[in-house]
Amino acid sequence: MAVRTQETGPARASSRVSGHAQRYGPALLVVALGLAITVALFLVTFRGYQRGERRLLALQTRLTAAAIAAADPLYVEDHLGGAARVAAARNGAAGVFMTAMQDSVTAKGPFTEASLWRVNGGSARLIASTGRPPLLPPASARAAAFIRRAAASRTFVVTKITTADAAGLGYAIAAPSPDGTFVAYTEEPLPADHRLREAPSSPVSQLNLAIYLGSPTRAGLLEANSSSGLPLRGLTYTSRIPFGDTVLTLITSPRSGFAGTTAQVLPWAILGGGLLLTAAAGLLTERLIRRRQGAEQLAGQVGELYLQQRSVAETLQHALLPQQMPAIGGMEIAARYLPGAGGADVGGDWYDVIPLPDGRFIFLIGDVSGHGIRAATVMASLHYASRAYAVEGHHPAVILDRLRGLLDLPRDGHFATVACGLADVAAHQVTLANAGHLPPLVCAGTEASFAAVPTGPPVGIGGP
Numbered sequence: 001m002a003v004r005t006q007e008t009g010p011a012r013a014s015s016r017v018s019g020h021a022q023r024y025g026p027a028l029l030v031v032a033l034g035l036a037i038t039v040a041l042f043l044v045t046f047r048g049y050q051r052g053e054r055r056l057l058a059l060q061t062r063l064t065a066a067a068i069a070a071a072d073p074l075y076v077e078d079h080l081g082g083a084a085r086v087a088a089a090r091n092g093a094a095g096v097f098m099t100a101m102q103d104s105v106t107a108k109g110p111f112t113e114a115s116l117w118r119v120n121g122g123s124a125r126l127i128a129s130t131g132r133p134p135l136l137p138p139a140s141a142r143a144a145a146f147i148r149r150a151a152a153s154r155t156f157v158v159t160k161i162t163t164a165d166a167a168g169l170g171y172a173i174a175a176p177s178p179d180g181t182f183v184a185y186t187e188e189p190l191p192a193d194h195r196l197r198e199a200p201s202s203p204v205s206q207l208n209l210a211i212y213l214g215s216p217t218r219a220g221l222l223e224a225n226s227s228s229g230l231p232l233r234g235l236t237y238t239s240r241i242p243f244g245d246t247v248l249t250l251i252t253s254p255r256s257g258f259a260g261t262t263a264q265v266l267p268w269a270i271l272g273g274g275l276l277l278t279a280a281a282g283l284l285t286e287r288l289i290r291r292r293q294g295a296e297q298l299a300g301q302v303g304e305l306y307l308q309q310r311s312v313a314e315t316l317q318h319a320l321l322p323q324q325m326p327a328i329g330g331m332e333i334a335a336r337y338l339p340g341a342g343g344a345d346v347g348g349d350w351y352d353v354i355p356l357p358d359g360r361f362i363f364l365i366g367d368v369s370g371h372g373i374r375a376a377t378v379m380a381s382l383h384y385a386s387r388a389y390a391v392e393g394h395h396p397a398v399i400l401d402r403l404r405g406l407l408d409l410p411r412d413g414h415f416a417t418v419a420c421g422l423a424d425v426a427a428h429q430v431t432l433a434n435a436g437h438l439p440p441l442v443c444a445g446t447e448a449s450f451a452a453v454p455t456g457p458p459v460g461i462g463g464p
Helices: 009-089 094-101 141-151 260-272 274-319 373-391 396-404
Strands: 113-120 123-131 157-162 167-177 180-189 207-213 222-225 237-243 246-254 349-355 360-368 416-424 429-435 441-444 447-450
Touching: 009 094, 009 113, 009 167, 009 180, 009 207, 009 237, 009 246, 009 260, 009 274, 009 373, 094 113, 094 123, 094 180, 113 141, 123 141, 141 157, 141 167, 141 180, 260 274, 349 373, 360 373, 360 396, 373 396, 373 416, 396 416, 396 429
Parallel strands: none
Antiparallel strands: 113 123, 113 180, 157 167, 167 180, 207 222, 207 246, 237 246, 349 360, 360 416, 416 429, 441 447
């Protein structure tokens, strides 16, 4: 007898599920594994792209900040500070100050006006001015307070000035003298719309820039920007640049991906189609290698700039020293200068020979503590002041005492050792004064000994 059996409903459903699992299970496992690998590769690539963008943005920002720090503060210190020191050495001579600023205050800038002030006690008095009418009225309480603030500062001070139709930056720097403190003031105009317009070939053409005066990033402190929308959004990098008694806050964001469109699309392409991963990764690697080569070329340019900076420093050092010794009857005078250290820093050493009437002459040799532009600035001030005092006919001890009034260690951060001598060729006599320097070596025939000169404290430290 034949027996026919028939599966019930639940039994047929279980059988169908088992069949589908055997049929689609491996495919689903491959799909799940492929999805997991694709998602993992997407996350790794996307985060790597973001890290690379952040590193390249940081590098570009630091290079831009270094270029600003190497140009703007040095220009203000050199031109405005030099004019202040020259005027202070001449007791506030207006003509001397005007001559020193004539190359900087022009119709094309960088400065639109300049003025010289004398500060005694708590009062500030305008001595001379040149250029266009300043944005900061000289008779205002704000101008007087700013000048007094500069007189108390060891570096130049900065303020932003805004009027109804113009904006600019005001700079002031002080130069002490025995007759008071002289302060030089100038203004630099800002673009009316605060917009920076750089050429497409500019190194910063890939960046949106916003530069603020000071640490806060309020709209009122904005100095310049190259973006139509502020504040900058998305991926940004902030760098602060020392600028006189304050800082410049530089905020940047990329205008487009540093690694290019391919790198931006790649994570999403990986997420949508893992089969294109090899080709896309190859393009990304080529792009990153090209960026690395660009970074290496940029590093080489930075190295060349460093060598140029070192050459400029050496040129500046030798420019501050006498180019030729004067001819004095009955004397053989020679000088040799060898820097004590390498690098790009300028030293503070100087020497000079100043002829006087009746066959006499003054000779000096000095050394300002430290290195760098600040030490060279102090050295130039003492150098030219000592020449002026020597030409006026002062005794070596008087010259050193007067130099002492130009330098103060707590205030200026430097001191100087100076040896000064007055030689009378006809009388075969040398009068020496020494402020902390090595004594001169006296040679007679085959013997040599140091001159027995009382040694006083260095210039900038202690009494007479």
